Amino acid sequence: MKNDKLTQKDSDIIVAKILIEVAKQGGTITYKDLGKKTTRLPVSFSKTLERISDICIANNMPRLSAIVVSKETRRPQVGYYNVYYGGEQSPRNEGILFAKDCVEIYEYDNWDSLLPLI
Secondary structure (H helix, E strand, O other): OOOOOOOOHHHHHHHHHHHHHHHHHOOEEEEHHHHHHHOOOOOOOOOHHHHHHHHHHHHHOOOOOHHHHHHOOOOOOOOHHHHOOOOOOHHHHHHHHHHHHHHHHHOOOOOOOHHOOO
16 A cells, blocks of 8 residues: 655655745745645645755755745745744835845755755
């Protein structure tokens, strides 16, 4: 009998591959669209995105999870700012931080080196 369960590492790699493609195209992806592309993964991506960003930070890469955004705000959810910026931010500060993160992500040219680190 074939085991159809994905490991945490498998899930992280699937999500990272999607995010790398989106980053290379200079875009963002909503949590909902990420869910559609990863139908076998849990509804909540917070731990997966946090693990991917922690690997990025440990390897001097931009936090790739910043490009996963809420449909309503077109920015990361509040948890992103709590974890990486020490707490909730004003809408103005969120916009500034998000723009800075996106520039770093889109200018980074070595995303293919991330997958072997997961």
